[in-house]
Amino acid sequence: MSDWTADDLTRIGAAEELQVSSTRADGSLRPYVTIWVVRVGDEIYIRSAYGSDNPWFVRATTSGTGRIRAGGVQKNVTFAAAAPEAHAAIDAAYHAKYDRYGPAIVGTVTGPNAEATTLRLVPRAD
Template sequence: MTTWTTEELDRIGGAEELQVASRRTDGSLRPFVTIWVVRVDDELYVRSAYGPGNPWFRRAQASGTGRIRAGGVERDVVFAEPPADVHAAVDAAYHAKYDRHGPKIVGTVVGPQVVATTLRLDPV
């Protein structure tokens, strides 16, 4: 299995935003969508801010693969289900990184209502 380098984790995890694109069935990439990303230890996580019906999230789940770019790094990824015990750490990472945007906005990506919309980004 491929892993993130320390430099990739630092650059992507430190970026304010991430662009994500899922793959179509023919292998081509859909258009990139800008979202937030957080780093927890040596893993990267994203969440759908507006629930499981958010189009980028539905497509990422359906395809299982795509590409991300942030912090000058562009990599193919697998959209993986995160371990069940990571959600409190992901919440804390979102709060630490994005709380300056205010509780209304950060509230869309933290808490039990977004557990089901959390994806781990695994490098390919």
């Protein structure tokens, strides 16, 4: 696995939305789904706004790999768990970036219920 470049982090972190696709068993990509994305330090995170039963989230966690597009960056990624101590900073990043949309929508990706649907995006070299 490789690290994000400074340019990747800046561009993805500044993007309003990210498109995520999981990998099928045959290696092909599923259709992209548009979601919110946040940067915390040198990490990129996404959360399912509609819980762990959301189809894109189920597919991502089942496959473990996929591809993202945001801010002009396209990368193959591994979907990894977030460290438990990262959740407060992830919540703060979502609030800072998206609070203008109102508490009802931001509440779907923040707080204790959102922690279980948090994925850390780890770039893959392949």
